[in-house]
Amino acid sequence: MVDIIRFRDDAATDQQPVGLAELTGGSNATAVRLESNEDARALLPYLAQLTLIEVAFPTFRDGRGYSAARILREAGYLGELRAEGDVLVDQMLSMRRCGFDSFVAQAPVDRATLDATLNRYPNVYQPAADAAVPVWKLRHG
Amino acid sequence: MKIVTGNDLKTGDVIWWTGKGWSRHYGEAVDVVDAADTVIASESAAQRVNAAYAVDAEASPNGPLPLHIKDRVRAAGPTVRADLGINPAVPIVKG
Amino acid sequence: MYQYDQYDQAIVDARVEEFRDQVKRRLAGEITEDQFKPLRLMNGLYLQLHAYMLRVAIPYGTLSGKQMRMLGHIARKYDRDYGHFTTRQNLQYNWIKLEDTPDILADLASVEMHAIQTSGNCIRNISSDQYAGAAADEVADPRPWAELLRQWSTFHPEFSYLPRKFKIAVIASEEDRAAMRLHDIGIELVRRDGVLGARVFVGGGMGRTPMIAPEIAEFVKADDLLSYVEACLRVYNRYGRRDNAYKARIKILIHELGADEYRRQVADEFAHVKTLGIDPPLAELERITAYFAPPAYEQGISDDIDRSDPDFALWLDQNVKAHKQPGYAIVNISLKPIGGIPGDATSDQIDLMAELAEKYGFDELRVTHAQNIVLPHVAKRDLYAIWQALDAAGLANANLDLVSDIIACPGLDYCSLANARSIPVAQKIAERFADLDRQRDIGELKLKISGCINACGHHHAGHIGILGVDKKGIENYQLTLGGSGAEDTSIGKIIGPGFDEDGIVDAVERAIEKYREVRTPGERFLDTYRRVGADVFKGAIYG
Numbered sequence: 001m002v003d004i005i006r007f008r009d010d011a012a013t014d015q016q017p018v019g020l021a022e023l024t025g026g027s028n029a030t031a032v033r034l035e036s037n038e039d040a041r042a043l044l045p046y047l048a049q050l051t052l053i054e055v056a057f058p059t060f061r062d063g064r065g066y067s068a069a070r071i072l073r074e075a076g077y078l079g080e081l082r083a084e085g086d087v088l089v090d091q092m093l094s095m096r097r098c099g100f101d102s103f104v105a106q107a108p109v110d111r112a113t114l115d116a117t118l119n120r121y122p123n124v125y126q127p128a129a130d131a132a133v134p135v136w137k138l139r140h141g
Numbered sequence: 142m143k144i145v146t147g148n149d150l151k152t153g154d155v156i157w158w159t160g161k162g163w164s165r166h167y168g169e170a171v172d173v174v175d176a177a178d179t180v181i182a183s184e185s186a187a188q189r190v191n192a193a194y195a196v197d198a199e200a201s202p203n204g205p206l207p208l209h210i211k212d213r214v215r216a217a218g219p220t221v222r223a224d225l226g227i228n229p230a231v232p233i234v235k236g
Numbered sequence: 237m238y239q240y241d242q243y244d245q246a247i248v249d250a251r252v253e254e255f256r257d258q259v260k261r262r263l264a265g266e267i268t269e270d271q272f273k274p275l276r277l278m279n280g281l282y283l284q285l286h287a288y289m290l291r292v293a294i295p296y297g298t299l300s301g302k303q304m305r306m307l308g309h310i311a312r313k314y315d316r317d318y319g320h321f322t323t324r325q326n327l328q329y330n331w332i333k334l335e336d337t338p339d340i341l342a343d344l345a346s347v348e349m350h351a352i353q354t355s356g357n358c359i360r361n362i363s364s365d366q367y368a369g370a371a372a373d374e375v376a377d378p379r380p381w382a383e384l385l386r387q388w389s390t391f392h393p394e395f396s397y398l399p400r401k402f403k404i405a406v407i408a409s410e411e412d413r414a415a416m417r418l419h420d421i422g423i424e425l426v427r428r429d430g431v432l433g434a435r436v437f438v439g440g441g442m443g444r445t446p447m448i449a450p451e452i453a454e455f456v457k458a459d460d461l462l463s464y465v466e467a468c469l470r471v472y473n474r475y476g477r478r479d480n481a482y483k484a485r486i487k488i489l490i491h492e493l494g495a496d497e498y499r500r501q502v503a504d505e506f507a508h509v510k511t512l513g514i515d516p517p518l519a520e521l522e523r524i525t526a527y528f529a530p531p532a533y534e535q536g537i538s539d540d541i542d543r544s545d546p547d548f549a550l551w552l553d554q555n556v557k558a559h560k561q562p563g564y565a566i567v568n569i570s571l572k573p574i575g576g577i578p579g580d581a582t583s584d585q586i587d588l589m590a591e592l593a594e595k596y597g598f599d600e601l602r603v604t605h606a607q608n609i610v611l612p613h614v615a616k617r618d619l620y621a622i623w624q625a626l627d628a629a630g631l632a633n634a635n636l637d638l639v640s641d642i643i644a645c646p647g648l649d650y651c652s653l654a655n656a657r658s659i660p661v662a663q664k665i666a667e668r669f670a671d672l673d674r675q676r677d678i679g680e681l682k683l684k685i686s687g688c689i690n691a692c693g694h695h696h697a698g699h700i701g702i703l704g705v706d707k708k709g710i711e712n713y714q715l716t717l718g719g720s721g722a723e724d725t726s727i728g729k730i731i732g733p734g735f736d737e738d739g740i741v742d743a744v745e746r747a748i749e750k751y752r753e754v755r756t757p758g759e760r761f762l763d764t765y766r767r768v769g770a771d772v773f774k775g776a777i778y779g
Contacts, residue, residue: 148287150262151333151334152287152334152335153283153288153332153334154287155286188265191269191283192269192283208709210648210706210709210710210711211285211648214648214657215285215286219330219650220649220660221577221649221659221660221663222649
């Protein structure tokens, strides 16, 4: 049983994500997996049909998925956005800020550490895909 | 011969495997022959060493001496600050 | 100078607690070294050849007396009584204990300092012109723009795992004192129709494949700046190479795409990003700019200086530069004593420089990319007293921009990446040219030494550059000539086979003597090299 950490109220889909090629080949799948070298913008025509987009992190050093997540959220995608692979607890705050709302991590995640990590910073300097208000907005109203 | 070096996890000090534990003096290192991987795995897992690796060494009057200049500087301390090293007498230039 | 408000302070304080927790988990064995390494690097903590090394950020090289004193305090309490000023205007401690680092970061936070993003594949400390706010030739003070970028880049959620590290410099003068075009992004502030904006160069760098950044945008307005650099970074984060660490810097992406194609992609991304509302209102830049208002200069004070002490006069001519305010001057404190370690300063020296800044310099210091210290605003009547205090502390070396004012990376004496030692070569060259009259006759000569191809010692940009390599286990040194990190940016060329440690000192001397022989009046070494070409020097060096 894969441990999914979710920050959503709706039920997780039980559909296995298909690959990008299958989706763009005419599949009516509602779940898709984006590899780290694939273009998130290729998904934009399909956002209305998707309820789960899984973004692969083959190593924690591969940061392309952060941009992919923001691009999908900036395009208005509201479904589940999952980071899967070598995802470390100390990265999850940035991932949440980029729009990820679920995680499937290779290494076990300690929930207390995660909660502390996600709640540690009272402020942020820049707007992203989350609701956090940048300090310049607090300064200038 | 092969000797094993690494750093103390808490302090960062350069340390050498003596067969029983870790010493700050390279001359107390022992030849691990072909057991480097085993030593590194078990000592790293027990957190008694950090970033350990094996180096080639040769016998010297002061005990095993690393062959490569980088490990000799590591054994000596900065050559430009002899006051800070704990083994400043390590011969640096090879050959 | 910029001062933290409650938000800035809360963020830095939270960072201290986050790292305290990460260190605790590492020491408890909950995370492996592989997992911990990117976390500690994101906080400037390396494991070097002998010990942990901590790199402290000095944003755009500006700091107050109180901050400088804290650097001295940390050196004294947690390290071995000295620190090393770096080519990116930061400070490194060489002997830090992992278990002490959370307390060190807490001490730094108490004076509005940190080590955030001083390593790792993220946006590093923003560097700038050490004469910012004091130079007559600037169109504006570049530091408010650098501070705007510092805040935007701090914990940027999208850009913490870039293909490779990312360095940004901001200048505001035609004369480039910050090697701007050798950065991943170089920004030159310019005025167009009375409006201040950014000329943006992208894709410069040194390292294995040195490149001079091409201009990507001729003018970006202040209220578009963050959207524009966000677009620059997003294209890089998505398409920069990740298959080979040596080809992962943005300069390789731009070289492979071509500047025109990169510019087009950034323009497309910018058109999208600009709709997201990430640029703060201009009021934020104005808020920051207010902190960099000129100090309360005394008006109408004398420009006269008593030059009767000849040693003082030498220092005055070499190390003191013109200030835009009448009666004031810019003081350069050389951290390059003959035979010393370039960029090193003891705790006592650090304290003294802090004291001089507080007493005579409106409480402000700068760190230069050439590893020296600047007191940017000093009344000319105080210069002699400052010189006397510096001289007593071994800090009155009158060699700014001369052959002994050498940039050197820590090299194999400290660095686990190095292939050869840099510092002993710097010491031997400085000793060879110890005679100040000879140095002054040679004139401006930027000599830069790196102990490996990563080029932290900027050898590519040296009028004379030295690169240390490992030749079958023996240190060997290659000589390059003709580089420049100034506004006439150029990359030096390897002149021929390498030398051993003594051989490289002789080779440098032969090159310099050839210059003295063939120069025309007023020509610097670099000018002569460019006029006569490499072959003339090659003949002199190899006979």
